[in-house]
Amino acid sequence: MTGIEDVAALAGVSKATVSRALSGRGYVSAETRSRVEAAASSLGYVVSSSASSLVTGRTNNVGVIIPMINQWFFASILEGVERALLDRGYDLMLYNVTKTEAERTKVFEYFLVRKRVDAVIAVTLEITPEETSQLLALGKPIAGIGGPLEGIPTLSIDDVEAARLATEHLILLGHREIMHVGGDVHEQMDFHVHSKRLRGFLEALQSAGLPADEHSYVATRFDIPGGYTVGKQILGDPRRRPTAIFAAADEVAIGVIIAARELGISVPDDLSVIGIDNHPLGAMFGLTSLEQRPDLQGEQAVEWVIRQLEQPGWAPPPVHSVVPARLVIRSSTARPRPRAS
Amino acid sequence: MTGIEDVAALAGVSKATVSRALSGRGYVSAETRSRVEAAASSLGYVVSSSASSLVTGRTNNVGVIIPMINQWFFASILEGVERALLDRGYDLMLYNVTKTEAERTKVFEYFLVRKRVDAVIAVTLEITPEETSQLLALGKPIAGIGGPLEGIPTLSIDDVEAARLATEHLILLGHREIMHVGGDVHEQMDFHVHSKRLRGFLEALQSAGLPADEHSYVATRFDIPGGYTVGKQILGDPRRRPTAIFAAADEVAIGVIIAARELGISVPDDLSVIGIDNHPLGAMFGLTSLEQRPDLQGEQAVEWVIRQLEQPGWAPPPVHSVVPARLVIRSSTARPRPRAS
DNA sequence: CTGAAAGCGCTAACAT
DNA sequence: ATGTTAGCGCTTTCAG
Numbered sequence: 001m002t003g004i005e006d007v008a009a010l011a012g013v014s015k016a017t018v019s020r021a022l023s024g025r026g027y028v029s030a031e032t033r034s035r036v037e038a039a040a041s042s043l044g045y046v047v048s049s050s051a052s053s054l055v056t057g058r059t060n061n062v063g064v065i066i067p068m069i070n071q072w073f074f075a076s077i078l079e080g081v082e083r084a085l086l087d088r089g090y091d092l093m094l095y096n097v098t099k100t101e102a103e104r105t106k107v108f109e110y111f112l113v114r115k116r117v118d119a120v121i122a123v124t125l126e127i128t129p130e131e132t133s134q135l136l137a138l139g140k141p142i143a144g145i146g147g148p149l150e151g152i153p154t155l156s157i158d159d160v161e162a163a164r165l166a167t168e169h170l171i172l173l174g175h176r177e178i179m180h181v182g183g184d185v186h187e188q189m190d191f192h193v194h195s196k197r198l199r200g201f202l203e204a205l206q207s208a209g210l211p212a213d214e215h216s217y218v219a220t221r222f223d224i225p226g227g228y229t230v231g232k233q234i235l236g237d238p239r240r241r242p243t244a245i246f247a248a249a250d251e252v253a254i255g256v257i258i259a260a261r262e263l264g265i266s267v268p269d270d271l272s273v274i275g276i277d278n279h280p281l282g283a284m285f286g287l288t289s290l291e292q293r294p295d296l297q298g299e300q301a302v303e304w305v306i307r308q309l310e311q312p313g314w315a316p317p318p319v320h321s322v323v324p325a326r327l328v329i330r331s332s333t334a335r336p337r338p339r340a341s
Numbered sequence: 342m343t344g345i346e347d348v349a350a351l352a353g354v355s356k357a358t359v360s361r362a363l364s365g366r367g368y369v370s371a372e373t374r375s376r377v378e379a380a381a382s383s384l385g386y387v388v389s390s391s392a393s394s395l396v397t398g399r400t401n402n403v404g405v406i407i408p409m410i411n412q413w414f415f416a417s418i419l420e421g422v423e424r425a426l427l428d429r430g431y432d433l434m435l436y437n438v439t440k441t442e443a444e445r446t447k448v449f450e451y452f453l454v455r456k457r458v459d460a461v462i463a464v465t466l467e468i469t470p471e472e473t474s475q476l477l478a479l480g481k482p483i484a485g486i487g488g489p490l491e492g493i494p495t496l497s498i499d500d501v502e503a504a505r506l507a508t509e510h511l512i513l514l515g516h517r518e519i520m521h522v523g524g525d526v527h528e529q530m531d532f533h534v535h536s537k538r539l540r541g542f543l544e545a546l547q548s549a550g551l552p553a554d555e556h557s558y559v560a561t562r563f564d565i566p567g568g569y570t571v572g573k574q575i576l577g578d579p580r581r582r583p584t585a586i587f588a589a590a591d592e593v594a595i596g597v598i599i600a601a602r603e604l605g606i607s608v609p610d611d612l613s614v615i616g617i618d619n620h621p622l623g624a625m626f627g628l629t630s631l632e633q634r635p636d637l638q639g640e641q642a643v644e645w646v647i648r649q650l651e652q653p654g655w656a657p658p659p660v661h662s663v664v665p666a667r668l669v670i671r672s673s674t675a676r677p678r679p680r681a682s
Numbered sequence: 683c684t685g686a687a688a689g690c691g692c693t694a695a696c697a698t
Numbered sequence: 699a700t701g702t703t704a705g706c707g708c709t710t711t712c713a714g
Contacts, residue, residue: 001456003691014701019693026694027699049457050394051691055706059391061434069420075411082410082437086447091457093402094433096423106427115342116390116432225625261603284566344707355685360709367710368683392707396690 002043011039022047062305063117065095065107065125071223072251072279073294077123077145080298088306093117097125108134119305121298122149141308143301143316145294148192153304153316155297159193162290163200166246166274169288171208175244175272178205181230181256182248184219194219197248197276215240220252227255235263235271244272250279250289257285343384352380363388403646404458406436406448406466412564413592413620414635418464418486421639429647434458438466449475460646462639463490482649484642484657486635489533494645494657496638500534503631504541507587507615510629512549516585516613519546522571522597523589525560535560538589538617556581561593568596576604576612585613591620591630598626 008015013032020026021036028036039045053059062085068074078094085092093116097107108131120135124146127135132150135142144154170178180201183194198217205212218234220226227247234256235241247253253275257267265271267286275282278291304316349356354373361367362377369377380386394400403426409415419435426433434457438448449472461476465487468476473491476483485495511519521542524535539558546553559575561567568588575597576582588594594616598608606612608627616623619632645657 001691004693005691015691016693016702017700020700023693029699032699046456048395048691050391050400051706052693053391053706054389054395054691054708055693057706069410069423070413070416072411075416078435079410079437082435086436086444086451091451092435094419094423094435095427096420103427110427110432115387224622228625258599258602261599281565284569345709346707356708357686357710358684361684364709370683373683389707392690393709394690395692395707396709398690 002045004045004047006043007036007039007045010043011036058309059116059118060089061091061093061117062302063093063095063120064123065097065120066123067097067099067125069096073146073277074123076294077298080293080295081121081302082298083295084299084302088302090118090302090306104131118309119143121145121301121305122152125149141305143304145297145301153318155300155304157292157297159196160200160203162276162292163197163246163248164204165200166276166290167201167204168208170244170246170272170274171204171210173244173272175242176210177242178210178216178244178246179234179242180217180246180248181227181234181252182217182219183222183252194248201246222249223251224255224258227252227257228259229255231256231259232263235260235265241265241271244274247273247275250275250277250282250287253287253289254279254281254285257287343386345386345388347384348377348381348386351384352377399650400457400459401430402432402434402458403643404434404436404461405464406438406461407464408438408440408466410437414487414618415464417635418639421634421636422462422643423639424636425640425643429643431459431643431647445472459650460484462486462642462646463493466490482646484645486638486642494659496642496645498633498638500537501541501544503617503633504538504587504589505545506541507617507631508542508545509549511585511587511613511615512545512551514585514613516583517551518583519551519557519585519587520575520583521558521587521589522568522575522593523558523560524563524593535589542587563590564592565596565599568593568598569600570596572597572600573604576601576606582606582612585615588614588616591616591618591623591628594628594630595620595622595626598628 004015004018008018011018011032013036017028017032018036018040021028021033022040049060064078064081066074066078069078082092095107095110097104117140119141120138122135122142122144125144126147127149129150132152136151142152144152146154146156148154148156167178167180180198182198182201185195185198201217202212205216218230220230230252234245245253245256247256253273257273260267260271260273267273268288272288274288274290276290276292278289278293282289307314308316345356345359349359352359352373354377358369358373359377359381362369362374363381390401405419405422407415407419410419423433436448436451438445458481460482461479463476463483463485466485467488468490470491473493477492483493485493487495487497489495489497508519521539523539523542526536526539542558543553546557559571561571575586586594586597588597594614598614601608601612601614608614609629613629615629615631617631617633619630619634623630648655649657
């Protein structure tokens with residue numbers, strides 16, 4: 001394996017100069033630099049990251065802890081993080097920590113045990129206070145996405161606001177019988193997403209002077225089958241059927257629409273459905289949705305940690321800060337035509 | 342940061358002994374070992390991976406190159422790979438290489454440039470011969486999943502056989518008008534999956550003495566919307582409608598079923614649909630499916646590369662070897678009742 | 683079974 | 699602007 005010494009010899013300079021020329025740190029004359037670069041590439045030289053990490057203390061790796069990969073939201077975040085990281089010249093170490101205790105400890109051990117990452121990005125991680133302090137004890141930049149992590153700067157959209165916007169959109173279209181299909185407020189891994197979206201919904205109704213009771217809201221699993229099941233129930237009885245539904249997530253909304261279509265209910269003609277996320281499948285179902293860009297959140301988190309790495313002293317926005325996603329009503333997709341009023 | 346020297350001092354032994362005790366390599370008396378371990382954990386000592394990599398030449402990292410994350414098949418592989426790697430004590434470096442040229446070269450540069458992985462797993466990577474040789478030139482264990490990579494041991498299911506099994510299942514149930522909805526044979530990133538599944542389908546028909554013409558097969562995009570679009574076309578005309586459909590992937594099958602239900606066609610009563618993959622959403626649509634376990638392929642690939650790492654001399658099965666997935670007909674879900682004979 | 687010592691390949695002062 | 703030199707923290711002969 002060709003090392004820095006070979007390059008130095010070929011270029012007729014010292015190892016130090018090669019290091020400076022290739023890393024861009026320190027003064028090197030343009031002429032020398034190009035000679036070194038030529039030598040390096042002709043030899044196919046590449047720095048040994050272990051050697052350079054050993055002396056600099058920097059690994060150029062960022063660890064990502066994520067609870068699942070096989071769901072649109074999480075996969076999107078991961079894609080965004082990966083893209084941003086690669087772009088900035090960092091590598092991504094993936095830790096898919098599931099709920100099982102054994103795996104959790106293993107991951108935390110690895111992180112704490114191996115000093116191989118410069119920073120950590122934690123995605124909707126549900127962790128105990130002690131796990132948090134273990135993370136913090138690393139003394140490395142950390143950013144969270146999607147769930148407030150006590151003591152850790154976290155990114156997420158403004159759920160209350162998003163829900164309110166969605167609901168107001170329906171109200172503006174003339175709907176008065178609007179129902180909310182959301183997640184179970186008592187669910188694990190909630191991070192108050194469900195309760196916040198419910199709150200935004202209720203606030204919007206209230207502002208518009210519309211009544212809200214326990215029939216205005218129903219909880220289900222946060223995926224397509226969840227929405228489907230509930231959709232069949234809600235829409236089965238024509239007398240109780242709302243004219244519009246605000247689903248807390250596109251996946252739920254899609255389930256509802258599938259159910260509706262099977263029942264011969266046309267969306268959006270007979271029933272308006274709006275969701276949050278802008279899930280790619282939405283287009284197929286004529287779904288109106290507020291755009292949440294998990295990939296952008298991922299990119300943002302990367303910015304946060306890298307900025308801390310590269311300009312010491314800089315600190316991300318305070319704990320639990322909430323960065324609103326771009327909320328876009330794709331009105332072209334939504335043409336609700338309420339029967340009521 | 343506490344180093345090996347501190348541990349040695351506290352345990353009253355030399356650095357060398359600490360190293361042996363903690364790494365498990367070399368002779369250390371049981372008594373000494375436990376003293377060292379106690380010292381290490383009381384100090385919260387962890388080895389510096391850069392230092393140890395520098396001297397051993399091993400990083401304990403495996404690189405994974407994958408073209409996309411946000412799709413069931415790919416995410417499943419990634420989950421399987423991650424699980425297996427974590428289990429064996431390796432870390433996973435993720436490289437999501439999309440089609441854009443810039444990103445590709447960047448990834449390949451990183452791999453070639455940084456010597457930070459011990460092995461590489463390439464998922465359905467469509468690479469040029471020179472990229473292949475770049476990979477091979479790394480001189481590190483490599484395994485591919487899903488697409489035959491010239492010169493690289495690759496895992497995939499037996500597509501022809503899977504398609505044949507699925508089709509035979511329908512034939513056995515009495516169907517004679519069976520249609521295949523598959524991917525476009527001329528598609529990029531094909532790896533012959535589409536043509537192989539088509540071939541298996543045709544062979545099954547032929548063996549059963551059933552006719553097959555150009556109307557027996559239709560190509561579409563390999564996802565839910567793709568299946569939906571085609572479903573509407575195929576099933577719209579009651580006279581041409583087949584009694585059964587073999588979809589080349591569950592996602593396509595699900596699209597077809599959604600279309601069928603909207604048309605008032607009951608699955609599986611009026612129409613049998615079978616797919617390949619055992620996609621989790623299948624259950625919601627009463628879909629019969631052959632089980633493909635991408636996560637298991639991921640785990641297998643990990644075994645291959647790690648085995649090469651840990652027992653030099655061992656070699657994985659020859660190039661392009663095909664490992665059949667577990668093919669499970671979930672007959673409980675499928676109750677086709679053909680109108681024809 | 684344990685210790686001493688020689689690096690692994692590079693970077694960062696410090697000189698020049 | 700470039701060269702010299704002293705390690706970074708660990709593993710691994712080689713002695714004992």
